[in-house]
Amino acid sequence: MKHIPEEHGFIYASSIIRIGLVLLVSIITSSVILWSYGFGPEFVH
Incomplete structure (x- = not known):
C-alpha cells in the first residue's frame, strides 16, 4: 500500500x-478498583 518495509510494519x-x-x-x-470502593452496580430485587 504505502511501500512500508516489512520490519517497520511488524513493529507498528x-x-x-x-x-x-x-x-x-x-x-x-x-x-x-472503583467497584472495591463501592461504585459498582446495585442489583435491586
Whole structure:
C-alpha cells in the first residue's frame, strides 16, 4: 500500500496491539478498583 518495509510494519502492528492491550488492562483494573470502593452496580430485587 504505502511501500512500508516489512520490519517497520511488524513493529507498528505490534505496538498498536500492545497499546490496545495496555488500555484494556488499565480499564479493567480501574473498574475493579472503583467497584472495591463501592461504585459498582446495585442489583435491586
